[in-house]
Amino acid sequence: WIRIGTFEFFARTKENSQKNLKQLADYVIKQSYPELENEDEKYEKMFYKLVDKTAELLALWQVYGFQHGVMNTDNFSMAGLTIDYGPYAFMDYFEKNAICNHTDVEGRYSYNNQPFVARWNLFVLINALKKICDEEKLENYMKFYLSIHKKIYLDMMNKRVGLDASKSGDANQFLIIELLGALEFSKMDYNVFFYRLTNLKSFNDLSSILDIAVFQDPLRKWFDSYKRACDEQNSSFESRFEIMKKVNPKYILKNYMLQEAIEKADEGDYTLVNELLKIAQNPFDEHEEFERFAQPTPMKFANIKLSCSS
Structure with a gap:
C-alpha cells in the first residue's frame, strides 16, 4: 500500500x-x-x-x-x-x-x-x-x-471483438477507434455490447445489439467494417466466440447494483452484498437469477457522478 x-x-x-x-x-x-x-x-x-x-x-x-x-x-x-x-x-x-x-x-x-x-x-x-x-x-x-x-490495449480490445491485432496492422487500430466512436454516438452500454457481441450468431440479425442502442446507425456502419475485418482474417463466429468468451464477462459490477446492495444492507439485509461478491468472483458464469444485472444500466442511473463521500 x-x-x-x-x-x-x-x-x-x-x-x-x-x-x-x-x-x-x-x-x-x-x-x-x-x-x-x-x-x-x-x-x-x-x-x-x-x-x-x-x-x-x-x-x-x-x-x-x-x-x-x-x-x-x-x-x-x-x-x-x-x-x-x-x-x-x-x-x-x-x-x-x-x-x-x-x-x-x-x-x-x-x-x-x-x-x-x-x-x-x-x-x-x-x-x-x-x-x-x-x-x-x-x-x-x-x-x-x-x-x-x-x-x-489494442491486443485486449481486439480480443474483445474476437480478432487478432497482429494480423491487420493499422487497419485493426482504426477498427477499434471506429468502434469507440460508434459506441459513443449510439449511447450503447459499453460492457453489455461486448457480451452480446460474443454471442452473436449472424450478421443478418443484429437486433440483440442494435435494440439496446439509443441510436442504431453508427453501429450499423461499424458492423460493415467489422465484417470486412472478420473476412480478412478468415474469422468465423465460432472462432471469435472462443476468443471472446474468455475476455467478455457477462457481469460487470456497476454503481447502481452496489447502491441497491448498500440500501438493503442499511436495512440489515446483506443477501445482495454476498450475491454480488459471488458475481464479482465469477463474472463469466450465468447467475440466471440475476439476469437483470446483465442488461444495460437503466438510463436514470447511467454515468452518474459521485463524490468522495458518496
Whole structure:
C-alpha cells in the first residue's frame, strides 16, 4: 500500500532524505519486487517494473471501462495495483470523456485522460527518486510507457471483438477507434455490447445489439467494417466466440447494483452484498437469477457522478 505520494513525502523532508528514500525503496522491493533485492541498480529496476505494470494496469482499466476518479499520486500504488478509489465507476454507456468524480470539473481524471495522468504521476516519482537513482535512465525508460500501454490495449480490445491485432496492422487500430466512436454516438452500454457481441450468431440479425442502442446507425456502419475485418482474417463466429468468451464477462459490477446492495444492507439485509461478491468472483458464469444485472444500466442511473463521500 505504499504510494508514489509516500516517496514524495520523504523526498521533501530536509533531514535524512536519501537514507529514508532508500529504506522505503528497499521495503517496496522486498514486498513487491523481491527478485530485485540483490540486483545492481535495483532502484532503477524497481521503477522500470512499475512503469510496465502501470502501462498494463491502465490499459486494462481502459479496456473494461473502469474510471478511478481520484488518480493523484497519494492514491497511486508502487505495486502497480488499483487502490484507494473513492468516486469510481465501471462505465455504463460509452463516453470517452466521462467523469465519475463530480468535483473533477476540469476532467483531469476523466476516462480518456487516465493513461496520461498515470504518466504524469510516474514523472513525479522520478523527481522523488532522483536522489537515489540515475534520473536520466528513469526518464529514458518513460519513453516506452505509452507504446507499452497502446500495445496491451489494442491486443485486449481486439480480443474483445474476437480478432487478432497482429494480423491487420493499422487497419485493426482504426477498427477499434471506429468502434469507440460508434459506441459513443449510439449511447450503447459499453460492457453489455461486448457480451452480446460474443454471442452473436449472424450478421443478418443484429437486433440483440442494435435494440439496446439509443441510436442504431453508427453501429450499423461499424458492423460493415467489422465484417470486412472478420473476412480478412478468415474469422468465423465460432472462432471469435472462443476468443471472446474468455475476455467478455457477462457481469460487470456497476454503481447502481452496489447502491441497491448498500440500501438493503442499511436495512440489515446483506443477501445482495454476498450475491454480488459471488458475481464479482465469477463474472463469466450465468447467475440466471440475476439476469437483470446483465442488461444495460437503466438510463436514470447511467454515468452518474459521485463524490468522495458518496
